[in-house]
Every structure is written in structure tokens, then in C-alpha cells.
Amino acid sequence: MKTICVVGASGKLGQYMVQHALNLGYEVVGVCRERSVGKLDKFKGRITIVPGATNDRQVIKNAVDGCDGVLVVLAPWGIQQYSSGTTQAVLDYAHPCARLIFSCGWHITRDGKDVYSRTFVTLVAIASWLARLLRVAELDDQVEACRRVFESGSRWTVVRGSALEEGESEGLPVWSRHVGDPVLSSNITRRVDFAHFMVEALKDDELIHEAPAIVGCRTSSALALNAGSQSLKTS
DSSP states (O other), X not given: OOEEEEETTTSHHHHHHHHHHXXXXXXXXXXXXXXXXXXXXXXXXXXXXXXXOTTOHHHHHHHHTTOSEEEEEOOOBSSSOHHHHHHHHXXXXXXXXXXXXXXXETTOOSSSOOOOOHXXXXXXXXXXXXXXXXXXXXXXXXXXXXXXXXXXXXXXXXXXXXXXXXXXXXXXXXXXXXXXXXXXXXXXXXXXXXXHHHHHHTTOGGGTTBOOEEEOTTSHHHHHTGGGOEEOOOO
């Protein structure tokens, strides 16, 4: 794998993914809105930037052409089907053998076996209601985007992140197939480590057709249950 595309490269998670990918020697194509191109100035001359809306099919078609892998930040922001539009374009235009890695939150469930606390369910419901009321985000569209990924025949992985925080890297997160696993109970991951997991997933075929829910490897729950936790391969 030589060339990868990062869709949503100008965001915090996206910038971390770009840096990780460059550190590993990948050629990087970054997609971001035209007004956000300046956020990628620190990578000037090191990456190719394709400016435009991520749910613009032509933008995605141009960006993923020739890429061996695509990393997609499924941000729910906006009310123009950003998540599902972006996802469908990636599914339609990425090479059939390309590794596709998508990011989302714990609220996405693949098989209905995730177990959520009442507090979590309530917070998600309130956030979704407020987002619709203020017309700033579409959490339901992120759910729809992941449904399309799960039903596709592509070589996908959907990485489901816990609450995020900034800070120095603590190492690759541990993961479980289902929210509700005690190893995830700390519900916090360093954003830089979330990005690292996304990039490393490109070369871990055991994660194909998995939707790992992650948590920081140095959190109390991960340390307490270390013997039963799963780590991402890095070789």
C-alpha cells in the first residue's frame, strides 16, 4: 500500500491521521472544504490537497483515484447528508480492492448487540434532538452512512470511538466488538491515538468487516482487563 486518501483531512482527527500516514511513508491525498485548506499548511509540499465538499461526488472521485486505502471521518455536521453522501461516493469510486476505514462514535451499532447505559442513550437522544432543532448536524445520517458501509462488499472497517481528549499519545487503543464490554467502561481515548488506530487498521486484514469500539490503552478499564483486551497489530 503506497497511496492513501484522508477524507476530512483538515479536522483535528484528520490532521493526526495525515501525520501518522506520512510518518509511515504513505503518499497522502487530503480532502477538505476549500475554506479549510489553510489548516493543512504545515503539510505543504508533502501531501496533495483536493479542495471541495466531501459529499461532492466528483471531488471524491478525483481524490480516491489511484489510492490503495481511504480514511473517512464520518462527521455528522451539516444538514446536507454529508455522512451518507460522502460514504456513498467513497463506496462507488474507490478501487474495489482498496481498504476503507471509517470513523464514527459508539452510538453506531452493527448487529444490535451493543449495550448502552441509560445515561449514554439519553445524551445521544438529546444531542440528536438539539442538532435537528438547530439544523447543525444529522446524527441519523451518520447511522445511515454506516448502514451502507456494513451492507457493502468493500474491504471496510468502521472504527467506533469513545469520548475523545487531547494529549500526548498513550499508545494504540484496545478494542472490543461490542459497547458494554467492561474493557471499554472508561470511555475515553486520546484523539491522536484514535487517528493512529485508523491508520494502522489499513494493514490489519483481521479488521476487515469489523466495527471495533475503542478505548485508550492506559485507561483504568483497559489496564484492569488487559489480559482479555484486543490490540491492533502493528506489524
